[in-house]
Amino acid sequence: APLLTLVRRLVIDSSSQGITFSFFNTAKSNCAIFSGQEFDNIKAYDVWDGMHEGEAFTGSNILEAMQLFLAATPGNFEKVMKEAEVETGMKISCLLSDAFLWFTCDLAEERGIPWVSFWTAASCSLSAHMYTDQIWSLMRSTGAAKTEEKTLSFVPGMTSVRFSDLPEEILSDNLESPLTLMIYKMVQKLSKSTAVVVNSFEEIDPVITNDLKSKFQNFLNIGPSILSSPTLSNGDSGQECLLWLEKQRHASVIYISFGTVITPQPREMAGLAEALETGEFPFLWSLRDNAMKLLPDGFLDRTSKFGMIVSWAPQLKVLENPSVGAFITHCGWNSILESISFGVPMICRPFFGDQNLNSKMVEDVWKIGVRLEGGVFTKNGTIEALHSVMLNETGKAIRENINKLKHKAQNAVKFDGTSTKNFRALLELIKSPRGI
């Protein structure tokens, strides 16, 4: 979805340039993000996901699906790229891809065209990946357990981050794991990229930004995209919860969402539910239908006067609503950026990947939210976090900090803002491609 958002913005700004965009993605993902909509000048092509006819991915381990997909690359992409060239009668002149798909660097090189890579998470996690070799060598020489509490004193802008805050894939040097291997190969290729693009803004991490600028040919922060790009429409879904929000007091509602992939364990679901019920905090909870059974018996009835649960929330409109006072989040990068863009303080419960590092930055560096005591939902720990964000002086300071950051984000996307200038630079690179 973030890649489609970027492409839609590029289409609008390059409408008179005669550029055509072909969007290569698995059929399942294309179906989900386009959801039946068609966009001028963007043609979606389905790429084989590595599964054979009649086979369906049933395992709960997402790494299994990833392994099948990676085994099918790059042949699956090459095949459909050729089809697109025949169909459009044009040669592909630039490859813009999710940075994880490192092999697109080779495809671009073979064709003598630029490779623009898009890192969909925060600059801090990209930076941590760029220092993987140093991190591994320190862990090997000191011993992994002893390194845990050490800080990344050698990474600009991340000197207060501890090893234990880092994504697991960085801490494991097991290149047998498909995720670790994919990230490792990506790091090796990224310096060849004509530009590395991130959905963020320079002012949030000036030191990290400068360091990454020194590592890549072009390092372009072009976000937050939600403040500068057309949003993907979900039709009229979620109207009911927006109407409910209209009736709530200013900054009183807790919005809860764990993004597109996570459902907390039953014990944590119970802890969070009990905290909301005991504290009688008004809440709007985005919870998939199949997770409703994890709520305590009778919870819905007992909280119906002050809470609402929906299977999917129009998150941008929710966060924009003045009645929302805090966001309980898994710290996916898009959710953090959306929270900053609307000035909503966060309560963090990270689960995997970049989320732990993001939560560290939220609490300790940007000071725009808090992490849960003990890192998981318990009744008392959650009530404590809710009190500190909603009622205490801590909450007041957090609110001030996030509003300052929100203004910086808004300035970045103004006509002469840093993100706008970077976006124009990206457009130039795409318009006048040169070989890499």
Ligand SMILES: O=c1ccn([C@@H]2O[C@H](COP(=O)(O)OP(=O)(O)O[C@H]3O[C@H](CO)[C@@H](O)[C@H](O)[C@H]3O)[C@@H](O)[C@H]2O)c(=O)[nH]1
């Ligand atoms: O009810 C909902 C729930 C989610 N969203 C949207 O879904 C997106 C969720 O994105 P994000 O917060 O980044 O979470 P994930 O989908 O979990 O993101 C994955 O990808 C991110 C990078 O793109 C990483 O930072 C995360 O760790 C990884 O889990 C956001 O735009 C939300 O606005 C809704 O609109 N309604």
